[in-house]
Amino acid sequence: MGPIGENEFFFLMQGLKWTVLLAIVGFIGGGIFGILIALLRTSKTKVARTITAGYIGVFQGTPLLMQLFVVYYGVALLGIEVNAWIAVAIAFTLHASAFLGEIWRGSIEAVPKGQTEAANALGLHYVSRMKDVILPQALKISMPATIGFLVQLIKGTSLAAIVGFIELTRAGQIISNQTYRPLLVFGIVGAIYFIICWPLSHAGSGLEKRMAKAAR
């Protein structure tokens, strides 16, 4: 058994950096496309609704691991040379956009119908109706679920290891193999995940309680 010293810890921190970056990229990319998905999913056009429903269905109905494989090898098949980082970022963006799109679709539909009617009666167009009236209210409604998904996404980044990406879990595995102290190493790795995810979960449930109170 080898010791876990500064070098090992530094290596884990390197992994953590990629975990956080991957989660941020997935969340931002997924957020941007997710809004688009949510808007199409709630649009008047049936084709748009059907296509986005299919998109959401595919990404919710298959394992994230498989999605990572398909994107990683799929992009290569198209003859485009990409590194693991780009492929994984694309996969997480697609994955997150489907889930966030579905969460936000629900939130948009949860905004009382009277709000759309009032906006229509005032002559507000679609863009203003959405941007000024509906989305701010929908986003507020969606906060607990959105934060919940962010937590899932952070933990889900560990699957990126499968295509050779050295994020926190993979870094832990490497250290564990070098030091033969799997329990200690993965204990540390788990603690790091927990320190990041728990405050988020806590904030999410706090928000949920506050909103339940406000709704009463």
Added chain:
Amino acid sequence: MLNSANHQPTLISLEDVQKWYGAFHALKSISLSVRKGEKIVLCGPSGSGKSTLIRCINALETIEDGKIVVEGQVLDGSTKSVDAIRREVGMVFQSFNLFPHMTVLQNCTLAPMRVRGTSHTDAERLARKYLERVRILDQAEKYPAQLSGGQQQRVAIARALCMEPKVMLFDEPTSALDPEMVKEVLDTMIGLARDGMTMICVTHEMGFARQVADRVIFMASGEIVEEAEPEIFFKSPKHQRTKTFLGEILAHH
């Protein structure tokens, strides 16, 4: 009656309007014309189509047949005609429908800025003018949830007025209010009527109808059953259904 609008031009006309909800015939050959400055009170039992009728005028509901013209603009379902009509028609809802994430002032400035392209400064000036008129300017920086129902409804009236509409539609504006708040909203509406606003009000406030209406229209089962000046309408209703309805509603007042 506050004025005789007989010589004024027609502002709204409905010809043979038909509306279906699936198999349910909600509006049956409705024809109605409203002159500039006229105040119409629409009453009738629930489900009689009175709310549906006014919601068709600003295209919140679509119609299956017939013709609706507002200020010369035929409502043909095109975005252009819908936009043109909504610019001129203000609406007040039973449940206020204020935007809860905006202050009272922001509620009032949004549409003028977005729809009419009014500058922020001008929109605020306009908003303050109408908030003053509904006597609620002192609450301008508050959020709707911080106001009473009566105050919220007055803000909703001010918000609609900020678009400087030619017609105001009221969809049971006092039905969701506690009794002690009904008066402040009715007083605001009476004030508007005095200033010559063209109004169509769906309401069961018969005192308001007596005081303000040029015409009272009674609807039942999607049809206009009777229409008369308030004096005649209340004293000598012709149809049995009107008599029954008036008997029921006046018993509560």
